[in-house]
Amino acid sequence: xxxxxxxxxxxxxxxxxxxxxxxxxxxxxxxxxxxxxxxxxxxxxxxxxxxxxxxxxxxxxxxxxxxxxxxxxxxxxxxxxxxxxxxxxxxxxxxxxxxxxxxxxxxxxxxxxxxxxxxxxxxxxxxxxxxxxxxxxxxxxxxxxxxxxxxxxxxxxxxxxxxxxxxxxxxxxxxxxxxxxxxxxxxxxxxxxxxxx
Numbered sequence: 001x002x003x004x005x006x007x008x009x010x011x012x013x014x015x016x017x018x019x020x021x022x023x024x025x026x027x028x029x030x031x032x033x034x035x036x037x038x039x040x041x042x043x044x045x046x047x048x049x050x051x052x053x054x055x056x057x058x059x060x061x062x063x064x065x066x067x068x069x070x071x072x073x074x075x076x077x078x079x080x081x082x083x084x085x086x087x088x089x090x091x092x093x094x095x096x097x098x099x100x101x102x103x104x105x106x107x108x109x110x111x112x113x114x115x116x117x118x119x120x121x122x123x124x125x126x127x128x129x130x131x132x133x134x135x136x137x138x139x140x141x142x143x144x145x146x147x148x149x150x151x152x153x154x155x156x157x158x159x160x161x162x163x164x165x166x167x168x169x170x171x172x173x174x175x176x177x178x179x180x181x182x183x184x185x186x187x188x189x190x191x192x193x194x195x196x197x
Contacts, residue, residue, distance in 0.1 A: 031056070034080045045083040047090055050076060051097045058098070058183070062105040065187050065197070069180040071173075081173060091164050091172045092157035098176065099145055100154040102183040110190045118146040119182065129181050137171040140164075141178035145186075 024032040033049035036042065057075040060067050068074075071081075084090045106115045119142050126133060140163060148155050167175060191197035 034077060034083070036079075043079045043083055045080050045088070047084060047088055047093070050080050050084055051093065054094070054097055055101050058101045058105060061180075061184065062109070062187070065184060065191065069177070069184065071177055071180055081176075082169070085169045085172050090157075091167075091176075092160040094176060095144060095160050095164065095179065096155045096157045098179050098183075099148040102145075102179075102186075103148050104154075106186065106190060110194060114190055114193060115186075116149050118149055119186070125178055125181055125185070128185065131174075131177065131181065133174040133178055134171065137167060137174040138178055140167070141175045141182060144175075145179060145182050 021032065021035045022037070024030040024035075031049070031053055033053055034043055034045045037044060053075050054071075057067075057069075057072075061069070084094060103115065123142060125131060125138060125142075144155075144160065144163065164172065164175075188197065
């Protein structure tokens with residue numbers, strides 16, 4: 001059967017495009033978690049949708065370890081992270097959601113004793129991924145993941161507020177990136193150990 005390319009749609013003007021973004025933002029089933037509005041421009045963010053998008057990204061990562069890490073532009077934008085960390089002070093909520101979902105996904109698929117095994121003090125993510133992350137953010141990410149691996153229940157954001165308080169917003173972003181990469185390394189180790197990779 002002969003196929004023809006679809007006719008190209010004309011690009012909408014800026015006013016119509018902005019209206020479409022607002023409609024996506026207001027749609028409870030659409031993944032858009034933020035929208036720029038007004039003059040001067042403001043970024044409106046739905047924090048719960050940001051958390052839900054991270055959850056979906058971790059689920060994708062669980063079935064495809066080669067998928068992009070959870071903090072990528074198509075999952076959480078730089079503007080969304082800035083609002084979540086700077087304006088809404090939701091770093092603890094982001095970290096709690098990330099480690100809780102990661103451990104839930106691992107324990108559902110792999111033997112619990114292997115999942116619970118902590119990352120050793122000698123583990124350094126930067127030696128493998130060559131990330132420019134400072135010691136404070138790196139070590140705290142490892143400690144928080146180990147804290148959740150050792151716990152029988154999910155961590156609550158309130159459990160993490162004091163631990164995260166010394167970090168500036170840049171270090172908080174680095175910690176979130178480190179947690180995603182550490183989750184990937186833990187998944188790879190579990191897959192190799194169980195012969196499922």
